[in-house]
Amino acid sequence: MTLDTERVARAVCLRIAEPGDHRLASLVETHGAAGALEQIRAGRGVAERWLVRLPSADGRADLDAAAAAGARLVVPGDLEWPTDRVEGLLAPPLGLYVRGSASLRSFLERSVAVVGSRASTAYGEHVAAEIAADLAAAGWTVVSGGAYGIDGAAHRAALAVGGRSVAILANGIDQSYPRGHVALLSRIAATGLLVTELPPGEHPSRSRFLERNRLIAALTLGTVAVEMALRSGAATTVDRAHELGRVHMAVPGPVTSPMSAGCHHWISSRNASLVTSAADVLALVAPYGEAAEADPRGEVRPTDALAPEELRLFDALPVAGSRPLAELAGAAGIAPRDLAERLDVLLRLGLATCDGTHVSRTTRGRGA
């Protein structure tokens, strides 16, 4: 059997079953796609639902329609098949229609999904764009679903910095959905990839979106939800990422925004990691040693080096003017015999000056 025969058979399988059909996936796993079709035609191991579509299924016509749309069907055995990403799936895709010249496998190698609600806010779109642009600028592929809102903001930002983006669709590779993203999807295909399990001509549906979300989760190293309501499609992507052992992350936002409520719920109750930036994301998904974690301590102050008694002594100095040496031990609550040593630390750090009888803060000390 040639790879071509198998490819045509896989196109037929993609046509007769909905994405995520475990039973057909299992039959193809055992017999290969061509073998599975033989079994089905011989009436062995058949799910009746496949037979409704089988008579009109034409794998070669689907491959031709895909080619006419500038796409190819990638199947297991192809160099660009993302083997390690799909093997954890209960129903791995039987093939993936791909449009774009890059290798699917190499584009997904260092990839993160940035997803969220279509009904996003300006805040969410801003944050999605920041994170996607920074990930793309760091050489990572930004994967999303091509939808309005967060998805669109993420794709656009990745393209804007000349980075890699992949849109995984719930419709045929020759269809443009949503209509308003025709131009965006073309731009993604020009430098990145469009990917789908659906045969040419097919339209999205609720269950197809859900199965597409499992693919987004599976094909990437982690999924970031930027904004999502408590009930949302993005939430299913985050759940799938978690189930598949990928990193699942969410961006917080105002607690007054329903569009951040899902993110907060996933962080507090479903163990999603809180992330605020591409650096946070890379600290979680990047191979060990690759992501330099941002220093979260904030600004360093001159008084950071002081021991508690030294800090008390420093705080006993007036912000303006000076204080008699004789008052200082009592004011700071330190032993008089320790005073000279504590004061010496402040003098050496340039936080205070002493004229022999009075002590005052330096300019540096006044700013501390």
Next chain:
Amino acid sequence: MTLDTERVARAVCLRIAEPGDHRLASLVETHGAAGALEQIRAGRGVAERWLVRLPSADGRADLDAAAAAGARLVVPGDLEWPTDRVEGLLAPPLGLYVRGSASLRSFLERSVAVVGSRASTAYGEHVAAEIAADLAAAGWTVVSGGAYGIDGAAHRAALAVGGRSVAILANGIDQSYPRGHVALLSRIAATGLLVTELPPGEHPSRSRFLERNRLIAALTLGTVAVEMALRSGAATTVDRAHELGRVHMAVPGPVTSPMSAGCHHWISSRNASLVTSAADVLALVAPYGEAAEADPRGEVRPTDALAPEELRLFDALPVAGSRPLAELAGAAGIAPRDLAERLDVLLRLGLATCDGTHVSRTTRGRGA
């Protein structure tokens, strides 16, 4: 030895040492306050720093000054001493000056600290007020530090709903700090409590704020940080709450706001619980069974009850108009022999109607 003698001795101890002085706490733990002072005067177990202040320390004068400010010194053995809250502290307070007629112990029994930055945003103040008002309305005491910003918003909101509020101060009970909160602090004292370890006349300092924060953390069942920069006093309160085994919580906000950066860091890296409302707080701090957890699932949709094949069938129905029965099995990817049964579910749920040859969505179905 009378309780009065011990009370005066405790006032002296509070005067000669700074809050959080482990060594004096340990001496008082062993000998009582009057006994500890005898030891110190006899030169046994003395920290030299205490001796600077000892000559001028006058416990009775401090108690009188407190009384003149309408306050009392509460010490261990008093009915209102919050024994169970202070016992985990390495240096428990040697006494607490309290202004206000309520019992300290009973006010703290069901209490939560709501804290945050002085340089708060309108967002943070709004959320602090919402959470504090809802906690207070639910009968919980809102504890904070009396400062500008988040603290003030929390106190005000608790008072506004006629609830209980306690301000724990880093200065003498007869001092008003900050100046702009003179009126607010008086209002808190009128129905709630002002509390401090500092003797009358004393002013706040950096180390006193830190030790005050340990008290806020210790005296409550949990601490919520509403807004805090990466470096902030509120962060020390949250840390202390965690160390003491109290619930430590933080409210998320826009990732673009430096005032929420500390909250996000504490959630993602220091294990603080993300909370968005008083209900979230009570779910964590309230005794088991008392807090009714909010249902986080969001709105319930008519299609929630559908099995996958039923949902696919429903999605195959056009939003407007109808579709021939003969097309439905193929369009939905279900077996023709299952069609009648699946369709029956949609009809019974009122999501679809069938005229014998065509199926369409009902009004209810069009909204789903």
